[in-house]
Amino acid sequence: MTLPRSALGASPPGGRHQQPGEAGSAVAPVLEAHDITVRFGGLVAVDAVSASFSPGELVGIIGPNGAGKTTFFNAISGVQVPTSGRLLTNGRDLTGKGPHRYAANGLARTFQTPRVFADLPVLANIEFGLKFAGRRPRKYWLWGDEKDVPWALRDAQSVLAVIGLSAQAAMPAGAITPSQQRLLEIGMALATRPRLLLLDEVAAGLTEAEIEEMARLIRRLRDELDLTVVWIEHAVTTLLRHVERVIVLHQGRKIADGTPREVVRNPDVIEAYLGDEMADAAVYGAADAPAEGAPA
Ligand SMILES: Nc1ncnc2c1ncn2[C@@H]1O[C@H](COP(=O)(O)OP(=O)(O)O)[C@@H](O)[C@H]1O
Numbered sequence: 053m054t055l056p057r058s059a060l061g062a063s064p065p066g067g068r069h070q071q072p073g074e075a076g077s078a079v080a081p082v083l084e085a086h087d088i089t090v091r092f093g094g095l096v097a098v099d100a101v102s103a104s105f106s107p108g109e110l111v112g113i114i115g116p117n118g119a120g121k122t123t124f125f126n127a128i129s130g131v132q133v134p135t136s137g138r139l140l141t142n143g144r145d146l147t148g149k150g151p152h153r154y155a156a157n158g159l160a161r162t163f164q165t166p167r168v169f170a171d172l173p174v175l176a177n178i179e180f181g182l183k184f185a186g187r188r189p190r191k192y193w194l195w196g197d198e199k200d201v202p203w204a205l206r207d208a209q210s211v212l213a214v215i216g217l218s219a220q221a222a223m224p225a226g227a228i229t230p231s232q233q234r235l236l237e238i239g240m241a242l243a244t245r246p247r248l249l250l251l252d253e254v255a256a257g258l259t260e261a262e263i264e265e266m267a268r269l270i271r272r273l274r275d276e277l278d279l280t281v282v283w284i285e286h287a288v289t290t291l292l293r294h295v296e297r298v299i300v301l302h303q304g305r306k307i308a309d310g311t312p313r314e315v316v317r318n319p320d321v322i323e324a325y326l327g328d329e330m331a332d333a334a335v336y337g338a339a340d341a342p343a344e345g346a347p348a
């Protein structure tokens with residue numbers, strides 16, 4: 053399946069991403085998870101979770117610690133083979149396949165603890181993703197050019213420019229700040245030229261201003277690179293301001309899946325996770341209906 057390319061991509065703007073709600077049944081989901089269950093001995097970490105992600109969606113996943121968020125990511129990226137359930141990417145059944153097969157089908161992820169090559173320069177970390185992982189169109193190898201790849205992701209320097217780390221290109225990855233390492237990890241994921249980007253707590257440990265900046269970057273990546281993005285984050289209020297849909301996990305189960313406004317009003321979600329005060333704060337910033345006087 054070829055997605056339309058926009059601003060930073062190979063084709064002119066206009067073929068913008070699908071808005072949630074107008075995601076008609078005609079558009080094949082980028083990823084479908086059917087009744088995914090992951091057991092660790094007696095513990096059911098993920099309990100029959102189904103979810104579908106359409107092209108161009110920006111979806112948040114929230115839930116208390118231990119809710120199964122990371123395990124769900126591991127299952128849908130091939131890192132953890134689910135105990136039961138089925139996984140389809142672009143309609144292809146990849147259940148039981150390894151991470152490289154998911155990567156080859158356009159899926160990229162970051163890890164809760166950043167995994168960068170600390171001794172290698174920042175630029176070389178990006179080159180690794182570009183050369184050895186993900187979608188490797190033959191043409192790219194032969195001629196250094198590929199029509200289907202957004203120009204912003206064609207080489208390591210341009211990927212660094214997208215994530216704002218050009219000035220750090222020559223520094224060892226271990227020597228840049230933790231927040232820069234998180235950006236670098238996103239860059240390494242982007243270098244595999246994904247269609248679906250899974251982000252696991254990329255804003256953890258960042259200051260409030262940095263979290264907001266990260267959220268804007270994530271939105272920009274989705275908009276300009278025609279990505280589908282699924283974003284796990286603890287900074288719930290920021291997340292709810294930026295995503296169009298949010299899935300709530302609690303004790304391995306999916307207890308809600310809807311717009312931020314719907315989800316923060318869901319009594320089960322308030323009881324299990326948000327609490328009344330948090331829900332009030334979150335409603336104020338919910339992305340689908342900006343409050344009056346709120347910054348646009
Ligand atoms: N490899 C593992 N072996 C055993 N238990 C695990 C493993 N990974 C996660 N768990 C358990 O599964 C549950 C869900 O964990 P996790 O997916 O990391 O939650 P979250 O990311 O929502 O905080 C937790 O109870 C955790 O201790």
Ligand SMILES: [Mg+2]
Pocket residue numbers: 121122123164
């Ligand atoms: Mg986690």
